Amino acid sequence: MSKSINELQDEVIEEFALFDDWMEKYEYIIDLGKDLPLIEEAKKTEDRLIHGCQSRVWVEAEVLDDRMCFTADSEAIITKGIISLLIRVLSNQTPENIVKSELYFIGEIGLQEHLSPTRANGLVGMINRLKSEALKQLAK
Amino acid sequence: MLYLCTMVPFDVLRVRQDFPILQETVHGKPLIYFDNGASSQKPQQVIDRINHYYAKEHSNVHRGVHHLSAKATEVYEAARKTVADFVGATHEEIVFTKGTTDAINTIAFSFGETLKPGDEILITGMEHHSNIVPWQMLCERKRCNLKVLPVLENGTLDLSEIDRFLTEKTKLFSFVHVSNTLGTVNPAKELISKAHAMGAKVLLDAAQSIQHMPINVQELDCDFLAFSGHKVFAPTGIGVLYGKKDLMESLPPYQGGGDMIEYVTFEKTTYNSMPLKFEAGTPNISGVIALGEALNYLNSLDLQGAFQHEEALGKYLRSHMREIPKVRFIGEAPETCSTLSFLVDDLHPFDLGTLLDQQGVAVRTGHHCTQPLMQQFNIPGTVRASLAFYNTHEEIDRFITALNRSIQLLS
Numbered sequence: 312m313s314k315s316i317n318e319l320q321d322e323v324i325e326e327f328a329l330f331d332d333w334m335e336k337y338e339y340i341i342d343l344g345k346d347l348p349l350i351e352e353a354k355k356t357e358d359r360l361i362h363g364c365q366s367r368v369w370v371e372a373e374v375l376d377d378r379m380c381f382t383a384d385s386e387a388i389i390t391k392g393i394i395s396l397l398i399r400v401l402s403n404q405t406p407e408n409i410v411k412s413e414l415y416f417i418g419e420i421g422l423q424e425h426l427s428p429t430r431a432n433g434l435v436g437m438i439n440r441l442k443s444e445a446l447k448q449l450a451k
Numbered sequence: 452m453l454y455l456c457t458m459v460p461f462d463v464l465r466v467r468q469d470f471p472i473l474q475e476t477v478h479g480k481p482l483i484y485f486d487n488g489a490s491s492q493k494p495q496q497v498i499d500r501i502n503h504y505y506a507k508e509h510s511n512v513h514r515g516v517h518h519l520s521a522k523a524t525e526v527y528e529a530a531r532k533t534v535a536d537f538v539g540a541t542h543e544e545i546v547f548t549k550g551t552t553d554a555i556n557t558i559a560f561s562f563g564e565t566l567k568p569g570d571e572i573l574i575t576g577m578e579h580h581s582n583i584v585p586w587q588m589l590c591e592r593k594r595c596n597l598k599v600l601p602v603l604e605n606g607t608l609d610l611s612e613i614d615r616f617l618t619e620k621t622k623l624f625s626f627v628h629v630s631n632t633l634g635t636v637n638p639a640k641e642l643i644s645k646a647h648a649m650g651a652k653v654l655l656d657a658a659q660s661i662q663h664m665p666i667n668v669q670e671l672d673c674d675f676l677a678f679s680g681h682k683v684f685a686p687t688g689i690g691v692l693y694g695k696k697d698l699m700e701s702l703p704p705y706q707g708g709g710d711m712i713e714y715v716t717f718e719k720t721t722y723n724s725m726p727l728k729f730e731a732g733t734p735n736i737s738g739v740i741a742l743g744e745a746l747n748y749l750n751s752l753d754l755q756g757a758f759q760h761e762e763a764l765g766k767y768l769r770s771h772m773r774e775i776p777k778v779r780f781i782g783e784a785p786e787t788c789s790t791l792s793f794l795v796d797d798l799h800p801f802d803l804g805t806l807l808d809q810q811g812v813a814v815r816t817g818h819h820c821t822q823p824l825m826q827q828f829n830i831p832g833t834v835r836a837s838l839a840f841y842n843t844h845e846e847i848d849r850f851i852t853a854l855n856r857s858i859q860l861l862s
Contacts (some may be wrong), residue, residue, distance in 0.1 A: 333478065334809075334856075337806060337860060341802075341860060341861060365801040365804075366802075366831070386799050386801075387799035387802045388861060389802045
């Protein structure tokens with residue numbers, strides 16, 4: 312049995328609780344960014360681009376055995392790290408669970424300031440995209 | 452004037468006490484505010500003035516016979532006089548707008564009405580979107596042509612091309628005095644006189660110069676000048692359009708409404724004279740009064756000393772930035788103000804900006820509303836540090852340390 316979205320969120324929260332200061336936290340996010348499963352170059356197309364980000368972010372969604380599978384890329388490494396966390400929590404989940412998920416881990420790990428709708432890194436845009444891809448699957 | 456007698460030499464540590472926000476901390480660290488190009492902070496005197504206006508003086512202006520209306524009108528018009536004096540204009544030549552963008556749009560619409568198909572508007576390759584898009588819209592409306600004077604690799608205008616771009620077809624040359632992205636100070640006086648020689652009018656975008664250097668419209672001889680209050684220590688939502696009186700009187704109004712009329716019938720309306728002709732509707736009264744107060748504040752400082760301090764800061768910043776490996780300046784004009792755009796190796800500006808923010812440093816990252824300029828330099832954006840006279844050498848030292856730390860984390 313694979314882990315639920317909330318189990319994965321709790322895991323992330325636990326990991327971040329180990330960090331004493333912002334530098335350790337961002338070092339970790341940067342490392343995650345470096346390990347992000349990258350979207351193929353050929354798939355960096357306009358329709359996969361998330362608008363409203365200061366750095367360009369592309370997301371690709373696929374369905375494998377009724378579960379969503381996401382890959383992404385961004386020009387900015389911190390943005391990549393943040394989307395990597397989102398993908399870790401939401402990838403391999405059913406579209407239904409993704410749509411109804413509440414992503415409380417973002418606030419818990421102190422990234423809530425990235426959540427403002429006008430914040431230039433477009434975290435809200437990323438979440439909306441992942442959820443809307445899941446919603447598209449549900450509508451099929 | 453009395454304050455001249457009591458003026459004390461510029462002392463940055465004393466001046467910083469006037470700006471409450473500079474005592475704030477961000478992420479537990481003392482704020483280093485290097486985003487003055489986007490907006491400057493407000494002295495307590497300006498904040499208090501808004502409060503006082505609403506507590507003691509508020510009513511609508513140019514209207515009632517009652518005491519408060521007269522009081523509001525008096526302080527509103529006194530602010531207009533302060534602004535006029537500050538830029539060397541007369542009070543009838545000062546129109547209050549929402550900001551620089553609104554001022555440029557006012558001219559694009561009003562002056563634009565006098566244009567014929569085939570007429571040309573000249574701008575430069577380093578303009579802010581606010582000095583590009585209104586002209587594109589105008590050119591579409593009136594079937595005119597927009598010409599763009601190129602920018603050289605070092606971030607200066609290609610003046611060798613000026614005679615090719617500035618012709619008898621040019622009706623208006625609208626250009627930025629100081630580039631918000633490159634920090635380049637353009638030779639305004641020279642360009643204005645060249646434009647006049649070709650019979651063109653000139654709009655000078657002073658949004659990034661008014662807070663860094665003395666501006667005198669008579670000396671510059673520009674036909675129009677635009678700037679925003681919030682970049683010169685006043686609130687947001689208030690700006691200034693200066694226009695030569697005779698020229699402004701000859702132009703059609705921009706918006707119709709109250710205050711801008713002389714006499715209205717259903718058949719025909721006659722318009723008010725300058726400046727009210729261009730101020731339709733109830734204006735931003737508190738904004739105007741606070742702008743006047745911000746300029747009063749500047750007038751109370753040893754402004755020359757303040758500008759000298761800022762110039763020294765700009766040089767100090769550039770020289771220390773040069774010591775960091777793989778730093779590339781975007782814009783290396785010989786004449787710059789204390790604004791510096793840069794990139795470090797192939798690091799993304801967003802990453803640097805985010806890590807600087809964690810260390811209490813506020814800089815701007817991105818395209819700075821100059822996307823065509825970014826396209827020319829083939830970069831996604833820059834990190835921009837833009838200083839004001841209340842910044843210190845010590846803040847620059849801390850900024851450099853924070854930047855080095857960010858680079859280390861990202862590399």
